[in-house]
Amino acid sequence: MKRLLPLYAVAAYLFLHLPLAILGVFSFNQSKFIVWEGFSLRWYAAALHDTAMAESAVNSLLVAAAATVVSTVFGTLCAYGLWKRRSPWIAGSLYLSLVTPEIVMGIALLAFYQWVFRFLHVQLGMHTVILAHVMFCLAYVTIVVMARLRSVDAALEEAALDLGATPWQAFLKVTLPQLWPAVGASALLAFTISFDDYVITSMVAGVDSETLPMVVYAMARRGGNPEVNAVASMVTVGLGALIVAAERLQSR
């Protein structure tokens, strides 16, 4: 089994990365269609000169960053709170938010915003998108952190409390350090979900808050536009480099 596992991992990573690698190769295709006609950088040039694309990329990063930070903090605290004392109401609403089809959540949020706008004079925009993203990321963060909490020994924290720590100190100094891997994993998950969301975002986005998936979706629906391949490759390589760099810094 020791030898089988790495072998399997290689196959799994191939499964995960090969489709996109191939897409990357075809982002250098001269032809507009999926027929190889020779090497060209024209789609990269087109993507880089596309202001709508650049703007939406900035929007997406801002939304994802804000939603990740807020939902990770709220979700981690919430998981901890639920671990200490169950609350069927909160758990129930988190579960329900998971089982709600995206389109329904989008319509529900839009209806809600419309209703609120009657009293407040605001328009759809970045704020409505970020609020929606925080909400639908919360359940994911809470579940991942909770899965980890269940294997944490409560006695440690009780010991800290007995030794005079305040509950907040006990949480920060004793329990939270044990949760870091799960918090990190859940933040990654939240970022991924937020960065990738199309259905809900497209319902609650205003004129100035178009995100990258919305632009890419519109483009891809027009047929296999290689500019999409170029953007996808740039995002993948850019974020990949970021992760590797962060990893290097950490392991130093």
Next chain:
Amino acid sequence: MTRRTWFFLGLSGLSGCARDLRPRLNVFNWSAYVAADTIPKFERETGARLRYSVYESNEELLARVLSGNSGWDVVFPSNYFVAPMRENDLLAPIDHQRLTNLHHLDAPFQAPPWDRDLAWCVPYMWGASGILYNRHLQPAPAAWADLWAPRLAGKLTMLDDPAEVLGAALKKLGYSLNSNNPDELKRAQREALDQKRLLRAYLNAEVRDQMVAGDLEASQLWATTAQQAMDGSAALGFVYPSEGFALYADNAVILRESRHKELAHEFLNYLLRPETAAGVVVETRTATANAGTRALLPPDVRSNKTLYPDQQTLARGEWFQTMPPTVQRLRDRLWTEIKAA
């Protein structure tokens, strides 16, 4: 934090600080409906800014603007969506005084069936659905009925749209594609179910690449998308089916919520200018509703039988209409049954 993050934060900060005070028009349109220089030229002429974005379906558009505070000024619904938008109180009336170029519109679009006086909309582009096929198919398909031929098994697609699929079946049976007669609709459903066994898939614009690559032999497709495919491969041909076919038109409308109605009119008038429309048509391969434009088009575009079919062909076309709720519900039920089969 990494340098990249700072860079992006800086970027967004800058865009926030250097707030542009010029009036801004927000335009939401179908993709591939303006040329590269259409927008910049308007901005230069008027000194206004224009925010331009695209959508892919009427439903998407309606969902976005239904709130009445979406921020968009000018949008482009299809003909059968103009009435729904008007009844939802979303549209502002068109001021003909401001549209000095309105007379350039083709005669049929001066008084279209969906808005006789052009009180709420200005027709922009139009199109039709027909059959895109591979020329090595002999004999070439000429009618919807030919899309029921077993030789196409596994090599055929229809549009993923109930109005189009039922419409083709209704036409095959000799009925109106806007039929609201339950018996006719049920017969059409049986035809569609019959055909489903031959289908590779129900696909919209995505089918274009697969036709170019030769995966498929024939597909029901919109003329403008078909033309783009034919530009990519000489092996493809397009035909307007002999039983008749669906016509649609996309229209510019000004939303009631718009705070720049004057500028919006100015933009519509700019789009109506024959030179503007000609630039769009040559670049995007679409069919303009502007008669003044025709004279400016290169001969090969003007005589393109796919984009601009002759009068005789056009006479077979039928405009899509808005359905009453009960018929809409029946049609949806029939469509769900087709899909679930």
Next chain:
Amino acid sequence: MSRAYTAPAALTMAILFVVPMGIIAVYSLLSRGTYGGVLPPLTLESYTRLFDPLYAGILWRSAVVATIATVICLVAGFPLALFIARAGRWKNLYLALVILPFWTSFLVRTYAWMFLLRDTGLINTILLSAGVIREPLPLLYNYGAVLVGLVYGYLPFMVLPVYATLERMDKNLLEAAADLGAKPAATLWRVVIPLCKPGLVAGSVLVFIPCLGAYLTPDLLGGGKTILAGTLVQNQFTNARDWPFGAAVSLVLMVIVMLLLTALVRREGETLL
């Protein structure tokens, strides 16, 4: 005291989820507006329409597809999570590599698969030129393609929580098992898997639910030839413009999933939250 911890999340959920869903519940009881939207009077019609073998069949088929996708993710995701958890100093990198493909748009990923599976796609081209097959295999636009797309789309949702529990696992336990003479396979089956059950359950739920409501993948990779629950709901809000019925279908769907979850939780004695 624990209220203070849950308060921010509870408030967020109350305002941004419970209230909006309440509006949807009201929608499901209203009549259909001619062009989308809702109108009075109140009616139960949207629910009575659901008592129809057509819609029951669609829900059942969606459940079957989602179950198969979840089982595949479970079988494929567990060893990957195990590998990452045991990868020592590289594990964060390996973990990131699992997620990396998912930062490109969902649609781009789906198109990548369409490109691979097409008649003139890479797989068929290679098989044809190698002489393995004479005619292109019909790989795209069927349930197989939909399953590949779903598994590809939701595998990280399985790997992340499983990894989170595995990583935490006490190495001493495994060594103790080995010392006591347990074979690796037995250790895996009797020690590792039971201990990471919370992660496995969490992962399965995180995969099953979005699969049940998915509509873009079945539509794009299934070629629109089949209708699943997600597509049905989507259709009601867009093409069919029947918001009350769409709301009713989605509420019923949500109730069924909640019941399933509760049953699972009861039987396994496990809870996620």
